[in-house]
Amino acid sequence: MERIFTYLHYPFVRYALIVGVLIALCSSLFGVTLVLKRFSFIGDGLSHVAFGAMAIAAVLKMSSQMILILPVTVICAVLLLKTSSNAVIKGDAAIAMISVTSLAAGYLIMNVFSTSANVSGDVCSTLFGSTSILTLSKTDVWLCVIMSVLVIGAFVFFYNKIFAVTFDESFSRAAGINASLYNTMIAVIIAVIIVLAMNLVGSLLISALVIFPALSAMRLYGDFRSVTICSAVLSVLCAVSGILISIGAGTPVGSTIVAADAAVFLICFMIGKMKGKA
Amino acid sequence: MALITVENLSVGYDGKPVVEGLSFTVNEGDYLCILGENGSGKSTLMKTLLGLNKPLSGKVETGNELRHTEIGYLPQQTDVQRDFPASVKEIVLSGCIARSGLHPFYSKEEKSLAEENMEKMGITHLAKRSYRDLSGGQQQRVLLARALCAARKVLLLDEPVTGLDPKVSQEMYELIASLNKEGLTIIMISHDIDAALTYASHILHIGERTFFGSIKEYRKSRYGRYYAEERKEEA
Numbered sequence A: 001m002e003r004i005f006t007y008l009h010y011p012f013v014r015y016a017l018i019v020g021v022l023i024a025l026c027s028s029l030f031g032v033t034l035v036l037k038r039f040s041f042i043g044d045g046l047s048h049v050a051f052g053a054m055a056i057a058a059v060l061k062m063s064s065q066m067i068l069i070l071p072v073t074v075i076c077a078v079l080l081l082k083t084s085s086n087a088v089i090k091g092d093a094a095i096a097m098i099s100v101t102s103l104a105a106g107y108l109i110m111n112v113f114s115t116s117a118n119v120s121g122d123v124c125s126t127l128f129g130s131t132s133i134l135t136l137s138k139t140d141v142w143l144c145v146i147m148s149v150l151v152i153g154a155f156v157f158f159y160n161k162i163f164a165v166t167f168d169e170s171f172s173r174a175a176g177i178n179a180s181l182y183n184t185m186i187a188v189i190i191a192v193i194i195v196l197a198m199n200l201v202g203s204l205l206i207s208a209l210v211i212f213p214a215l216s217a218m219r220l221y222g223d224f225r226s227v228t229i230c231s232a233v234l235s236v237l238c239a240v241s242g243i244l245i246s247i248g249a250g251t252p253v254g255s256t257i258v259a260a261d262a263a264v265f266l267i268c269f270m271i272g273k274m275k276g277k278a
Numbered sequence B: 001m002a003l004i005t006v007e008n009l010s011v012g013y014d015g016k017p018v019v020e021g022l023s024f025t026v027n028e029g030d031y032l033c034i035l036g037e038n039g040s041g042k043s044t045l046m047k048t049l050l051g052l053n054k055p056l057s058g059k060v061e062t063g064n065e066l067r068h069t070e071i072g073y074l075p076q077q078t079d080v081q082r083d084f085p086a087s088v089k090e091i092v093l094s095g096c097i098a099r100s101g102l103h104p105f106y107s108k109e110e111k112s113l114a115e116e117n118m119e120k121m122g123i124t125h126l127a128k129r130s131y132r133d134l135s136g137g138q139q140q141r142v143l144l145a146r147a148l149c150a151a152r153k154v155l156l157l158d159e160p161v162t163g164l165d166p167k168v169s170q171e172m173y174e175l176i177a178s179l180n181k182e183g184l185t186i187i188m189i190s191h192d193i194d195a196a197l198t199y200a201s202h203i204l205h206i207g208e209r210t211f212f213g214s215i216k217e218y219r220k221s222r223y224g225r226y227y228a229e230e231r232k233e234e235a
């Protein structure tokens, strides 16, 4: 315990915690919608796209990689959503194609063009999250804070609409709600979250960060509001404990957080089972 | 002027028609029952009436005073909803989604409208329960209460009693009939000719030969006579 307080004196630990909490919060809020809308595969595909974009940004030696990664991922999110509602190419197939291609292209680009001595180390850290969460600059933190505030604000403001569109799109559209506009909004926000979360856990583990808290909360609660609140709380707790443990034990940040999320899911799963029997 | 006028309408998917050449009108206070075999295009027609699908040809005209936000819809149940974590109250309240416009939260009036409709459907005691834990009949009542929150003028129901046992179906039909008596226009898809003949004012039969007319005309038509004979044989 004492050790934890000494950690907090270091600004990089404080930055990591702030960013970790915000990302965990954002990803869990939209995780519920993602899971319920059966959009989880989009999240997975987008994280691979983000990886490809990051490889290009790294090779171009861009000072702020976000400028490239964010728009590319957002555009892909909108495109994926369009194809999944279009019967010509089946949605899942399109996503699989795009994600595998970006993954391969990203790795290829990094290998061919990188001047770094430790290419596989670089690749590994973009895929599984690196220590980059512990080397955040003040600008990174502010960017993350602003994006998170926007994401959380959008969620609160459109909470009822998101619920209606997620629960029953046909009904909402029949009632005159512009459901495709909200779907696009959700896809764009998910893209933003994924790009932010890459810093925290790396692109391969993002889906876990988004989906686990929602699945855990759904085991425990039966109404949308409780599920949303519960998944936000679980996600933040896992992120904070994951970051602290990883600093203390020297384990990789991303994997530690995801391991915590998985452990919580297991516990929730068992509690849910017991509740079901009682 | 009629509430809904349909002229020479063809509906279907990807340019391929499922039903062609439909013409009928729905007036205020009518109770129209849409009959037809499975796969004959009833749901597709209803979605086209709602504007969820585009007509392949022909047109759907709504009377000048009917707006989208005055229509309630009870869709044929989809699988997605069955394991959805949502309380009864949350779902019924979401029927007010169109009324609330751009407001982020529901107003007092909208909340009391939701409570009123839960009362009407006899599900007030279930308000806090999770939708996925309810019986089929209870779930249908929840969706009907939600549709009522949206239906200021017209209520469209897609097979509202499918999967319900006969007693619960009967209650459902009575409920819908009482809503119609209160002045709500009803358009309902059903397999149940008995119920249609008991409650509806008009019938639209989709199939090899399309029929549209009042109940009286339907009884005299080919479909009606065929049905009456079948009944006699059974008796």
Ligand SMILES: Nc1ncnc2c1ncn2[C@@H]1O[C@H](COP(=O)(O)OP(=O)(O)O)[C@@H](O)[C@H]1O
Pocket (backbone or CB within 6 Å): B013, B018, B036, B037, B038, B039, B040, B041, B042, B043, B044, B045
């Ligand atoms: N989304 C869709 N895309 C393509 N064809 C569809 C779609 N939905 C239904 N169909 C087809 O349209 C026909 C009519 O379906 P539907 O309107 O659901 O019939 P009903 O409600 O009368 O049972 C069926 O043959 C069905 O296979």
Ligand SMILES: [Mg+2]
Pocket (backbone or CB within 6 Å): B042, B043, B044, B076, B158
């Ligand atoms: Mg149908």
